Amino acid sequence: MEFADRPATRLATRLAFLVAGFGIACWAPLVPFARDRLAVDEGTLGLLLLCIGLGSVLSMLATGALTARYGSRPVIVAGGIGVAFVLPLLTIAATPLALGLALFVFGASLGSLDVAMNVHAVEVERAAGRPLMSGFHALFSVGGFAGSMFMTFLLSLHLGAFESTVLCSALMLIAMFVARPRLLRAAQAQRGPLFVTPRGVVLLIAGLTGITFLAEGALLDWSALLITGKGIVAAAQGGVGYMLFAIAMTAGRLTGDAVTARIGDRATLVWGGVVAAGGFVVLLASPFAALALAGFLLIGLGASNIVPVLFRRAGAQQVMPAALAIAAITTTGYAGILVGPAGVGFVAKALGLETAFWMLLVLLCVVPCCAALVTAAPQRRAG
Structure with missing residues (x-):
């Protein structure tokens, strides 16, 4: 090639x-x-x-x-x-x-x-x-x-x-x-099966990707109702939370390659998950409006490089063809964006919107807990 x-x-x-x-x-x-x-x-x-x-x-x-x-x-x-x-x-x-x-x-x-x-x-x-x-x-x-x-x-x-x-x-x-x-003429082109059932570490990576995208989709669809319902901002400013999240996400990704090169994939997943989860705690528990809004910045910065690392690991694992693995985690992630907000709505109706966001926090904690498993899988070498 x-x-x-x-x-x-x-x-x-x-x-x-x-x-x-x-x-x-x-x-x-x-x-x-x-x-x-x-x-x-x-x-x-x-x-x-x-x-x-x-x-x-x-x-x-x-x-x-x-x-x-x-x-x-x-x-x-x-x-x-x-x-x-x-x-x-x-x-x-x-x-x-x-x-x-x-x-x-x-x-x-x-x-x-x-x-x-x-x-x-x-x-x-x-x-x-x-x-x-x-x-x-x-x-x-x-x-x-x-x-x-x-x-x-x-x-x-x-x-x-x-x-x-x-x-x-x-x-x-x-x-x-x-x-x-x-563009590369034949990036990842290979002979072999056209479908392989996701298994092993690919299933884990897909699950973590789904969780991360689920949290992002929930913020897009429900954050305005959360912060206006808590009286953090007026109804006209309901979109400010997701705006802060998006800005922090973009800034985190623009600097993410340098950070990952310095601390490695495992630490990026661990600290990214911790910072994102901490952002949810700040958002939900802070009695001060400005501090609560700062939680969106923490969530965006923490989550910004989780998905890029997961894609890299999916492409480098040896359990199944890289293209099929990436398709699997992309589909799972997109499903998280589509299905996640609806799930949040069901939980919010039964237990309240804040409870639904606390559950998102718990789910995000799975990312740092599984970082060692994801990064311990054998990887393809560069070449």
């Missing part, structure tokens, strides 16, 4: 992560336009939005097999182009069925891109012989900020939704055009 440790290849990997974050963020400001255009209620809209998750999960399962056989490059290119081409269609779908199908394909493109770019990132990082995964994941967060801001800016100029998405799609296509020749 061609030389993987070169600046051009790292740039291509970063562009793939950037496009993934940018693409999904461009859709978020368009949701009210879709609701008004189709004149659907919240229940129907919720079912339509579920099509993104369904498409993503199904494509993630298939992408592991495709990437294991053909390599990550063609899947990354197809996924990125798919996101760019489908995005404008979301603004002109004239019926709920048409929008549902478009959202399914949009989610499938995002899901396949997500898995393939992580497989590619594992290969590039292994060739470099030093941590790079946190920086790659930081570009996903940067893409999310850029996508939401750029789309909101275009819409605020009274540019039509279709025209706005065409401009955003053009930027994504340019990024994929730049990335394509610089």
Whole structure:
């Protein structure tokens, strides 16, 4: 396989992560336009939005097999182009069925891109012989900020939704055009089975990934209700908690590779889990508003590098093909984001929202407790 440790290849990997974050963020400001255009209620809209998750999960399962056989490059290119081409269609779908199908394909493109770019990132990082995964994941967060801001800016100029998405799609296509020749031609391509049942340390890594994403999804959907219900902020400022979490998450990932290189994967998982759990304690137990909000910063900083380390370990374990392992943990993580908030809602209804968040704290404590098991597994060597 061609030389993987070169600046051009790292740039291509970063562009793939950037496009993934940018693409999904461009859709978020368009949701009210879709609701008004189709004149659907919240229940129907919720079912339509579920099509993104369904498409993503199904494509993630298939992408592991495709990437294991053909390599990550063609899947990354197809996924990125798919996101760019489908995005404008979301603004002109004239019926709920048409929008549902478009959202399914949009989610499938995002899901396949997500898995393939992580497989590619594992290969590039292994060739470099030093941590790079946190920086790659930081570009996903940067893409999310850029996508939401750029789309909101275009819409605020009274540019039509279709025209706005065409401009955003053009930027994504340019990024994929730049990335394509610089991607590894056959990262992780191998002969062998197209499906292997997750087992051993991969199951553990998948579980920890699901827990981490579950906590992130709960913060996205429920943190505003928590802090407004506790009187920490007024209703109009309910989003400040997740904003602080997202800023800390991005900052933690931008510096995470240097931190991981210095202290190692095991310590990163241990201290990341401890700091994130401590952030929940501060958020839930502090009687002072400013200190409680600081808990979001601690959660974001602590959790920021847990998932990059887990992806690295999934790509380096020897129990099953790396591409299939990464597909498994990506699917589990996405399931955590989808199912987790609903689970929090059920617990909140029965026991209260604060109790549900205390349970998230307990779950997060599993991460540092299992760090030794995850990092003790035999790893593939760089080469």
